[in-house]
Amino acid sequence: MAEEVTRVMVAVNESSMKGYPHPSISSKGAFEWTINKIVRNNVSAFNLLFLHVQVPDEDGFNDMDSIYASPDDFKNMNQRDRIRGVHLLEYFVNRCHEIGVVCQAWIMKGDPKEVICHEVKRLRPDLLVVGSRGLGPFQKYVQLLYFL
Amino acid sequence: MAEEVTRVMVAVNESSMKGYPHPSISSKGAFEWTINKIVRNNVSAFNLLFLHVQVPDEDGFNDMDSIYASPDDFKNMNQRDRIRGVHLLEYFVNRCHEIGVVCQAWIMKGDPKEVICHEVKRLRPDLLVVGSRGLGPFQKYVQLLYFL
Numbered sequence: 190m191a192e193e194v195t196r197v198m199v200a201v202n203e204s205s206m207k208g209y210p211h212p213s214i215s216s217k218g219a220f221e222w223t224i225n226k227i228v229r230n231n232v233s234a235f236n237l238l239f240l241h242v243q244v245p246d247e248d249g250f251n252d253m254d255s256i257y258a259s260p261d262d263f264k265n266m267n268q269r270d271r272i273r274g275v276h277l278l279e280y281f282v283n284r285c286h287e288i289g290v291v292c293q294a295w296i297m298k299g300d301p302k303e304v305i306c307h308e309v310k311r312l313r314p315d316l317l318v319v320g321s322r323g324l325g326p327f328q329k330y331v332q333l334l335y336f337l
Numbered sequence: 338m339a340e341e342v343t344r345v346m347v348a349v350n351e352s353s354m355k356g357y358p359h360p361s362i363s364s365k366g367a368f369e370w371t372i373n374k375i376v377r378n379n380v381s382a383f384n385l386l387f388l389h390v391q392v393p394d395e396d397g398f399n400d401m402d403s404i405y406a407s408p409d410d411f412k413n414m415n416q417r418d419r420i421r422g423v424h425l426l427e428y429f430v431n432r433c434h435e436i437g438v439v440c441q442a443w444i445m446k447g448d449p450k451e452v453i454c455h456e457v458k459r460l461r462p463d464l465l466v467v468g469s470r471g472l473g474p475f476q477k478y479v480q481l482l483y484f485l
């Protein structure tokens with residue numbers, strides 16, 4: 190059997206509920222699925238890598254509670270995004286800590302598809318888990334899975 | 338942690354080398370990956386389901402060593418296909434037996450994509466592993482992974 194741990198990258202994002210810096214249902218589903226169906230009780234054999242990609246808000250129209258009048262306003266917005274992202278990752282890192290799985294988590298900015306592909310090439314995980322909804326013939330969730 | 342075993346469906350096919358009723362490199366790769374990266378030493382927690390889809394040879398042009406002169410010739414051809422399929426599955430069932438993983442294996446006829454989708458819907462595995470080559474941005478192997 191393999192000696193090295195199996196490295197599973199899980200791409201996670203926030204709930205679309207505004208002001209609610211918690212994981213989306215599909216991210217939570219992807220995480221729970223990974224733990225329940227893949228890792229199971231073999232916790233020392235797996236490492237989880239959580240990637241959260243933040244999409245730069247180009248026009249700011251989604252931030253209707255913000256008024257931008259100076260460069261500092263954008264700085265504050267970036268700061269707020271950063272905090273929301275950190276809270277999101279905190280949820281997954283805490284869950285891993287409870288379960289006893291080693292993990293790493295980080296935030297990047299850009300187009301999620303491009304960034305995920307880039308990070309997969311860079312870090313070469315054994316498995317990529319991406320929660321999503323109603324894609325193709327497989328309802329509810331589909332993930333791309335990858336091996337070297 | 339989950340009580341039920343994780344059911345992994347692995348779609349397998351033969352090597353394209355004629356007269357060589359052995360697994361293709363990608364099927365073998367998909368199987369070894371599943372064992373080494375997912376099942377690991379947690380053998381009692383997983384069941385493997387091997388599906389081999391045989392494509393009906395509509396014109397028989399791939400069978401240049403065969404001459405069809407009577408209905409029996411086609412019967413013999415079907416019989417030969419069946420034997421090759423059984424040998425293919427025997428390889429995987431033997432490997433599982435050595436490793437100690439419970440498995441099931443079966444053969445179906447039709448278009449592999451359609452049959453695999455149909456069987457996934459019917460049996461609802463936790464995970465589908467399909468070895469393939471050079472698909473999309475992920476080189477070497479890509480598999481579709483599925484959860485309910």
